[in-house]
Amino acid sequence: MHPHGLPPKASLPGIRQVIAVASGKGGVGKSTVAANLAIALKQQGFEVGLMDADIYGPSVPMMMGLGVVDQQTTPFPIIKYGLKLMSMGFLVDPNQPVIWRGPKVAQAVAQFLTHIDWGILDYLIIDLPPGTGDAQLTLVQSAPLTGAVIVTTPQDVSLIDARKALRMFEEVRVPVIGIIENMSYFMADDGKKYHLFREGGGRKLADESRTPLLGEIPIDPQVGECGDLGEPMVSKHPSSLIAEVYRQLGRIVVQESAKAAQTGNLPEVQL
Ligand SMILES: Nc1ncnc2c1ncn2[C@@H]1O[C@H](COP(=O)(O)OP(=O)(O)OP(=O)(O)O)[C@@H](O)[C@H]1O
Ligand SMILES: [Mg+2]
Secondary structure, three states: OOOOOOOOOOOOOOOEEEEEEEHHHHHHHOOHHHHHHHHHHOOOOOOOOEEEOOOOOOOOOHHHHOOOOOOOOOOEEEEHHHHHHEEEHHOOOOOOOOOHHHHHHHHHHHHHHOOOOOOOOOEEEEEEEEEEHHHHHHHHHHHHOOEEEEEEEOHHHHHHHHHHHHHHHHOOOOOEEEEEEEEEEOOOOOEEOOOOOOOOOOOOOOHHHOEEEEEEHHHHHHHHHHHHOOHHHHHOOOHHHHHHHHHHHHHHHHHHHHHHHHHOOOOOOOO
């Protein structure tokens, strides 16, 4: 039994690295980042899985142009755009509220990890639900995580919540691979960067937690359009600026997650 009375970590022998994408605050673009990062890693030649751990508000099916499937006839994970995918949204209509309580949610996620034949994967990306409550804690403790990436936006409110996420990972001794600042700037046609919110928030958070700033992703209305159309931007527009930024992010995540796997660089949280 785990010292905190939690189930032991699942063992995933075929998966090299398990990376959670987290944030303290909702709506900062975790799911979008998880999906596009997964595609970028795939484009670099890795075998990649994307697991949606957001049981109450799954977004992987819609982002990938999928929905509820016939469980009897569909093998899981589902493969699309070269990724291996699993989500509660393949099993239950997202418009029907799932009213499961904590332990059952943890059980569902544990089953996604262990009862599904992921095969051999270089990276399994886990899209976490927003927040730092019990549900997230159980999730990050039951999955054998290499580490977590924390998504924030440049604004102060988002940073306050991102610090909570950092603290949560520190508490459960999960390494933080680094910080991703999403919606950092808008790149105008004239090639000028416009910082619509405040500037440098991701850098500040990275510095104070002594974790790397992995990337700064621009705002692009096409990102949202692609999400609605069911194909991530990096897959649909591989020659766009966003796609290039994600591929660069992918290269850094490969490097930094390898370091985290070796040394377990825990964040230093100064509050
Ligand atoms: N870089 C970006 N440029 C423009 N729109 C973006 C960008 N990143 C994310 N979005 C949009 O912002 C919205 C929220 O993104 P997303 O669902 O990925 O956030 P989330 O953090 O996973 O939310 P939740 O907390 O609800 O899980 C979506 O409509 C998405 O298309
Ligand atoms: Mg999400």
